[in-house]
Structures are given as C-alpha cells and as structure tokens.
Amino acid sequence: MVKMKIRGGDLDLVEYEFQPFSPGEVIHSLGLEKDYKLTPIKGRAKAIAPGRIHLTVLDMNRFAPNRPGGGGVGYALQIYCSAEVECTPSEVVIDYSREPIIRHFVEVFRKTVHYSGGFRIVIKDHEKKHVGLGSTGSVLLALGHAMNAILGSPLSSEQIRILLGHNYVEETEDGRVTNGFETGVGPAAATYGGMVIMGDELALVYRHRFAEGKNVFITIPPTVVSSAGRTEFDLLMNRARNLDYQDRELKAYLLLMDLIPALERDDLKKIGEIIWEIEFRGSKRAEVEHHGFEIYRQMSLLREAGLEFVGMSSVGPSIAIVTDRSRDEVASLIEPLGLNIAIETKVDNEGLKIEFQGADGSA
Numbered sequence: 001m002v003k004m005k006i007r008g009g010d011l012d013l014v015e016y017e018f019q020p021f022s023p024g025e026v027i028h029s030l031g032l033e034k035d036y037k038l039t040p041i042k043g044r045a046k047a048i049a050p051g052r053i054h055l056t057v058l059d060m061n062r063f064a065p066n067r068p069g070g071g072g073v074g075y076a077l078q079i080y081c082s083a084e085v086e087c088t089p090s091e092v093v094i095d096y097s098r099e100p101i102i103r104h105f106v107e108v109f110r111k112t113v114h115y116s117g118g119f120r121i122v123i124k125d126h127e128k129k130h131v132g133l134g135s136t137g138s139v140l141l142a143l144g145h146a147m148n149a150i151l152g153s154p155l156s157s158e159q160i161r162i163l164l165g166h167n168y169v170e171e172t173e174d175g176r177v178t179n180g181f182e183t184g185v186g187p188a189a190a191t192y193g194g195m196v197i198m199g200d201e202l203a204l205v206y207r208h209r210f211a212e213g214k215n216v217f218i219t220i221p222p223t224v225v226s227s228a229g230r231t232e233f234d235l236l237m238n239r240a241r242n243l244d245y246q247d248r249e250l251k252a253y254l255l256l257m258d259l260i261p262a263l264e265r266d267d268l269k270k271i272g273e274i275i276w277e278i279e280f281r282g283s284k285r286a287e288v289e290h291h292g293f294e295i296y297r298q299m300s301l302l303r304e305a306g307l308e309f310v311g312m313s314s315v316g317p318s319i320a321i322v323t324d325r326s327r328d329e330v331a332s333l334i335e336p337l338g339l340n341i342a343i344e345t346k347v348d349n350e351g352l353k354i355e356f357q358g359a360d361g362s363a
Contacts, residue, residue, distance in 0.1 A: 018065065020176040023100050024107030028166040032159055036113045039152030043358040044086040047145035049138040049190045050076040050348035051126050054314040055275055056284040057183055058255070059248040060241040062200050065179040068165040069202060073255060074185040074313075075195040075210050076348040079126045081135060083142035085150050088118035096123035098139075100171040105140050108167045109147050113154050119147060133218070133318055137186035140164055141352065149354050157352075161187045165202040193351035195263060197255055208263040209349045210271075211309075211322050217330050218343035221298060223291045223317040240283035247282035254278060268322065272309035279311060287315045295319070298337050305333045322347070 057063070058071030094102050102123060109115070123143065125135045144160040155163070165184045169177035184202035189195070195210035244251075254274055262270040278284050279299065288295055295312060299319060302310045307330070309322035319339075321330060327344055334340065 018178050020172045020174070020178045022176055023104035024111075026179075027108050027111050028163075029108070029112045030163060030166055032155070032163065033112050034114070036154035037152070038113065038115060038154060040087045040117065041150050041152065041356065042087075043356060044084050045146045045149035046082055046084040046355045046357065047142040047149065047352060048080050048082045048355070049142040049145070049352045050193065051079040051081065051133045051135065051138050052076050052186045052189045052313075053133070053311070053318075053320045054183070054185050055311055056251065056278050056282070057240075057244070058198070058251055059200075060244045060283045061248070063181060063183060065181060068168065068182040068184060069200040070183045071198050071200055071205075071252075072183045072185040073195065073197045073259070074189050076189040076193045076351065077133070077216060078345045078348045079133065079343060081125045081138040081142050082123070083139065083146040084122040085143070085146040086120045087150055088120050090116070091118040093118070093120045094123070095121065096139075098136075098171055100175055100177050101136065101140065101169055102143060104169050104177050105143055105164070105167060106147070108163065109144060112163060113151065115151060119150075121146075133313060136170070136180075137164075137168070137182075138190050140168070141187045141190050145352055145354060149356070157191055161191055161204075162202055189351075191352050193349045194347065197260070206260055208260075209266075210263060211268060211347045212266075212349060214268060214322050214324060214346065215327070215330075216343075216345045216347060217321040217323070217327070217334075217341050218345070219319050219321070219334055219339045220342045221291070221295055221317045221319065221339060240286035243286050244282040247285075251278060251282055254281075268308045268324075272303075272307075272311075272322070275309060275311045276303060284312075288312050290315065291317050298334075298339065301337060302333060307333065318342075 052074050054074040056072055060070060063070030092106055096102055123139055125139050141164060144164055148155050148160060164187055165182050168180045168182040170180040171177050184198050188204050192207050194208055197206040199205045259274045279288060299310045307321050307323050312319050331341055
C-alpha cells in the first residue's frame with residue numbers, strides 16, 4: 001500500500017492510504033442502482049466529448065481521492081475523445097491502451113443499470129496526456145454516454161456526470177486502479193460546452209457560452225517535473241491545500257462578482273484579467289510554481305504583449321491563449337520565448353454529441 005501525507009497547516013497533518021483494487025471491485029452507485037427499462041439498440045453508438053482547460057480548483061481542502069468536489073472553473077475545447085460501443089451477449093471487449101480505467105467504469109455502469117450483457121468498445125483520445133487537457137475525464141464521459149445510448153438512455157446526462165465523478169479512477173502499474181482526484185469541472189464542461197463554474201460535491205453552479213469566434217492556442221512548455229501520480233498528489237494535497245486556506249474566499253469572490261458578469265457581457269479582456277489574477281492565488285499559484293518561475297515569466301510576457309487571455313491548465317504545463325489574433329501573430333510572440341503552438345483550436349460551446357450507426361453500417 002502507498003501512504004501519502006497531507007499537510008494543510010502546522011496542526012493539520014493526516015495520512016491517506018491508497019488502496020489499489022481490481023477494476024469493478026469498488027463501485028459507488030449513489031442510489032441510482034435499480035432495474036431500468038433497457039432497450040438495447042442494434043448497431044453502434046458513438047459519443048464524442050471535447051477536451052477541456054481546467055483553470056483552477058476553488059478549494060483544494062474540499063476534495064481528496066475518496067471525495068470528489070472542491071469546485072473550480074474551466075471550459076471545453078474543440079479537441080475530441082470518442083467512445084464507440086455496441087452490445088454483445090456477455091463479453092466486454094476493449095480496444096484502448098488504458099484498459100483498466102475503461103473496464104472499471106463499464107462495471108460501474110453495468111451494475112448501476114442492471115445490465116447483464118457485454119459491450120464491444122473502441123476508444124480514441126486526443127493523445128495529449130498528463131499536460132492539463134483532460135483526456136481521462138473526456139474518455140470516460142464519452143464511454144458513459146455511449147453505453148447509455150446503446151441501451152436506450154436509461155440515465156440522464158446529469159446522472160452520468162455524477163456517477164463518473166464518484167467513480168473516477170487512475171490505473172496503477174500492476175493493472176489495477178485507484179481512486180483519483182475529481183473536481184467535476186472537466187465532465188461538466190465536456191457535457192454542456194462553454195465555460196462552467198463548479199461548487200463542491202460536483203454541483204454545477206453556472207454555465208455560459210465563452211469566446212465564440214475567438215482563437216485558442218495551446219503551447220506546452222518543456223518541463224522536467226511530473227504532473228501525474230505521486231508528484232501530483234504531493235503538489236495538490238500539501239502546498240496547494242495550504243495556499244487555498246488563505247485565498248479561497250478571494251477566489252470565490254472573483255468568480256461570483258467578476259467572472260460571471262464578464263461572461264454575461266462576453267468581455268474577453270475582463271475575463272482574462274480575472275483569470276490572470278487567479279494565476280497568483282491559492283492552489284493555482286502552487287500549480288504554476290511547480291514547474292518553476294519560468295512559466296510565470298513566459299505568461300507575463302504574453303500578457304504584456306496584449307494577448308487577452310493567458311492561463312495554465314490544471315497542474316500544467318499547458319498554457320492556453322484565447323485571443324482575436326491570428327496564428328501568425330501569436331506565433332511571432334511565443335517563438336522568441338522558446339515556445340511553439342502545439343494545438344490551434346476554438347472553444348466548444350455545444351458539448352458532447354452522440355451518433356448512431358446501424359448494424360448494416362448506415363448512419
């Protein structure tokens with residue numbers, strides 16, 4: 001077993017023991033488990049989920065690997081993961097490199113809706129892993145919706161989102177899984193599109209269309225530090241947690257009193273100012289400093305060059321730029337800093353989509 005120490009302050013030290021388990025062993029059905037009227041569809045269902053930028057957690061003290069929540073804010077991107085599912089008599093066949101996390105959520109879903117059959121599953125992700133763009137959450141969300149659709153949609157989008165949040169896992173080296181961190185920002189943004197603000201316990205507080213017609217450029221600075229596994233745990237649950245004790249009220253105020261009105265006005269410049277302020281506050285400061293002060297320097301120079309919105313996603317190192325400017329203009333600003341455009345995209349304001357293909361291959 002792996003034990004991690006969590007320190008929130010001088011008198012706040014607890015130990016958390018990670019207990020890996022086999023996929024399907026630990027399931028939280030949240031009172032949703034019952035005999036639904038399932039109507040399996042012949043053919044295949046395909047769910048396509050956008051990626052996301054996770055701008056900040058609101059309070060790291062309100063979530064842990066066995067407690068989803070913590071609040072936060074983020075938005076959906078036009079980079080996509082997909083899950084294609086068809087029913088089988090009993091077997092579960094998975095075509096994806098990260099099979100343990102897929103198999104676990106399959107068993108969560110099957111147990112919840114009392115489905116005794118199997119699935120044939122093909123997963124495709126956006127291939128940008130552990131850089132802050134949310135591949136795991138988008139993949140699992142697409143999987144949940146595809147399984148749901150092929151059985152006649154017994155669960156609502158909200159039920160799938162909450163079920164995922166309470167059963168979010170990461171794989172271990174020995175092929176098992178363990179509880180992961182989940183604020184709910186990624187699945188909410190990917191489900192509904194646009195920018196979302198989350199409260200604790202996966203509560204969706206606010207959703208609004210964001211940056212329509214603007215360009216989004218992602219640059220991924222080189223970094224020698226990890227943003228996954230034990231390194232991520234140490235970062236999130238120690239220094240970040242302590243900083244959120246100091247700044248969580250300010251961050252909440254900024255989101256409620258400044259960010260929401262700016263979103264209502266579609267004021268990208270003001271939105272960028274608020275997010276830039278949050279880059280220096282609470283747990284977000286710990287996440288940026290985790291990669292060294294060079295990222296602060298790079299982002300500061302981009303802001304000084306007049307780019308409206310610059311912010312690091314999740315635990316990084318990806319930096320998202322939202323702007324009216326063209327690719328050539330942005331490239332001319334970031335290349336002297338040793339950076340390049342890794343992804344050119346836009347905000348997804350529509351959210352997850354589902355397609356069906358009949359047994360004969362017809363759409």
